[in-house]
Amino acid sequence: MLRNKEISVFLTSTILILGIGILSGFMYSPVTAVFIAVIGGSLAICYIVWMFWRYRKMIQLSSYLRKIMAGDTSLDVRDNREGDLSILKNEIYKMTRMLSEQQEGLQKDKEKLTDAISDISHQIKTPLTSMTVMADLLSEPNLDEQKRQEFTHHIRKQLERMEWLVSSLLKLSKMDAGTVLFSKEKVEVSQLVKEAAAPMEIPLELKEIALEIEEIPGVAFIGDKNWTKEACINILKNAVEHTPNGGKITISYEENAIFTEIRIKDNGKGIEKTELPHIFKRFYKGSHAADGSVGIGLAMAYSIVTNQQGDIEVLSKPGEGTVFILKFYKQVV
CATH class of the missing domain: 1.10.287 (Helix Hairpins)
Structure with a gap:
């Protein structure tokens, strides 16, 4: 501690001032000089003890910081008492938690x-x-x-x-x-549905599947048109894959004060109840999946919709077909 220049200057100044005070006290009486020496010495000792305690705390905090820089973010240095050291400890703790969260985020990204x-x-x-x-x-x-x-x-x-x-x-x-930036623009659902259905014309014709679009003018939502179109195409591909020859697929949509909803319904094989919780998982293939199916289309559709703070759900019964419901909320609370 004595190697610290500031502490050395303080001690030298304290001894010098105390010496001047004692000499000045002798001008009045020896008792006054002794009184000044006792009081001044006691105050100096108290301050030196407090300063020594404070210095030890600073060394402890420096040790904490070195451990944090070494990657140990599990330290808890919170202090609920008043004082500048307590404030510093709490700030160090906040920094530790932030670094820990960033480290966890980086680890998840690596995984x-x-x-x-x-x-x-x-x-x-x-x-x-x-x-x-x-x-x-x-x-x-x-x-x-x-x-x-x-x-x-x-x-x-x-x-x-x-x-x-x-x-x-x-x-x-x-x-x-989280590196995909979804645009926020007004998307006309009628145009979106037409563009999503266009690439499916040949597969629909080959299987003689009727596509019915229930058009309602003026229905729109705020989102990314191109990404949402890709989600709809993937759902339509799934519907075509699971609808038998001569079947029917219906696309309908509506808008209310809370959300805009798009429904894609088929009268195909349907999905078993035990499979419903897994259909949006990557590379999951149900019992009725076609040969060559990868099981990634629905996972991508789910990611696209949910990354726009929307929601996607599925209703299905074996032998009665499946309905995919896409919801785009007007305001996320």
Whole structure:
């Protein structure tokens, strides 16, 4: 403590002033000098003891800070007493909690990134294996031309599937990390539904599924049109996949004082009650999933809607079809 320049100056000044006071007291009487020496010495000793205690506390706080910088954010230095040291302790505690939350957030981001990479590698492994086998077969010089064209077609399909898969997983990863900026603009639902239905015309025609849109003019919500359209397309793909040939899909929407609602209904196979809590999980495939289904479309739709502070739910009974309900709230309380 004595190596501290400020403390050395204070002690030197105190001794000098006390000495001057004692000498001045002798000018009146020895008793006065002794009184000044006792009182002044006692005050000086009390202050030195207090300063020593304060210095020890500062050293303790410095030790806490070194531990925090070393990554130990579990320290609790809160102090509910009054005083500048207590205020400093509480501020250090606040900083510790903030650093701890940031560290947890970074750890979660790392885990999400690891999961995303693992998901991509797992899902790509199967088509890559398939393409490797077909590429080996294509290298055969005596391969029939019809087979060659068939294998080439399969490879092209697998490449398209991989491109869609990687693109979808990257979009999901961005949403998980919170790096996707959703715009907030007025979206006309009638136009949104038409644009979402356009890419599904060929699959609907191939399965002879009737698409009915119950149009209501003036219905709108505040959100991101392009991302919401992608969510609707994924739900429509799911509906087409689970609706039998000659079936029917209905899209309806309405607006009230609380939210704007979009309903996508099919009369397909429906979803088992035990499967309903899991359908929005990534890579979950239900018992009626089609061959080649990845189980990522509904997960993406869920992320898109909920990241816009909306809500998505599903009502379904086996054999009676399924209804997906998208809600976009006017004001989040």
